Amino acid sequence: MKGLLQLGADITLFSLNPANSRIDIEEITDPVFEKIKCHSCDLDTQVNVWSAFFNIFTNESYNVSRYFDEEAARTLENILRENVFDVIQFEGLFVVPYLDIVKANSNAKLIYRAHNIEFTMWERRSHSESFLVRRKYLAFLAQRLKAYETEQINRFHHIFAISEPDRQSILMFGCEIPMSVFPVAIDLENYKIDSSKTSFPTLFHLGAMDWRPNQEGLEWFLDDIWPDIEKLNKDLRFYIAGKNMQKHFFEYDSDNLIVEGEVFDAVEFMNSKAIMIVPLISGTGMRVKIIEGMAMKKCIIATPTAAEGINCRHGHDILIANSADEFYRSILQCIINPKRWLEIGENARKTVENEHGVHLVAGNMLKVYQELILN
Secondary structure, X not given: OHHHHHOOOOOEEEEEEEHHHOOOHHXXXXXXXXXXXEEEEEEOOOOOHHHHHXXXXXXXXXXXXXXXXXXXXXXXXXXXXXXXXXXXEEEOHHHHHHHHHHHHHOOOEEEEEEOOOHHHXXXXXXXXXXXXXXXXXXXXHHHHHHHHHHHHHHHOOEEEEOOHHHHHHHHHOOOOOOEEEOOOOEOHHHOOOOHHHOOOOEEEEEOOOOOHHHHHHHHHHHHHHHHHHOOOOOOOEEEEEOOOOOHHHHHHOOOOEEEEEOOOOHHHHHHOOOEEEEOOOOOOOOOHXXXXXXXXXXXXXXXXXXXXXXXXXXXXXXXXXXXHHHHHHHHHHHHHOHHHHHHHHHHHHHHHHHHOEHHHHHHHHHHHHHHHHHO
């Protein structure tokens, strides 16, 4: 939004505000919010056993239907009736249930920005689930989600995929409308690097810990990889941070492993650590935290799944590890040769500047908006 505002766009934001990750709009201090019209609707998206059970006998995706709220729909309808918009952009799949409201009350050009391929993540989760009943239910949810996701894609005027692999996946669903690839954009002004604060040797993991792929990946790293890594150097410390930290992660806490939970300032947290660990084994889309870590000149050691969709090269601006042994060797390489992780961090920052700068992405988006409006 910041990039678009600087290009002269007039922006209205309609935002769903789920109770389990609610943000108090009044406490947001970002000056962007002083320049836009903002409407936020609280809603409860918590899983309810009975509603989940009865949903089985409908044709709806339970993952998506939980995000539709009648009061939010009325608020949106009023906004659309009182204003004329040129373009309406749907950010992610969970606001798509409001598409019919938009179509009935606006002649705007409609864009779907696919943050990831949602059903693929649920398919991967079902494949990794050992408990049969839960595996079957996760597969059922993935199937419903796939049906919904593929049914919606041709109802827009344009699609913004977040990565080239995602664009290819959407094409395979039968997409017949124009598509563009717009990666995660970040404001590089917010990522101030101070290497004097960096402690070495340190590893860190930073991510939302109420997101199941983050939990699964970190559990794998802590159970199968960390015990051997810990023996590499008596001074080595591993820091784990993220909002909604699950209780069982605090049980891993030790002299060498520090579970911090949510940190007040993510940039300062990254400034103080050297090597970023991203051990994702499921999930799609593009990992924002990797882009942010690259912007902070961090050497990132990640699985292929975690790095998926990012225009990075193993050994140049990131280290890719696909197994416990590869993680071990990559971390060892960085510890015994500090120049290595510093070099990768420098290259990582250059990649972000060339691919993910907010002004670059916003400028290219605006060109698509203008073409849509003229057509």
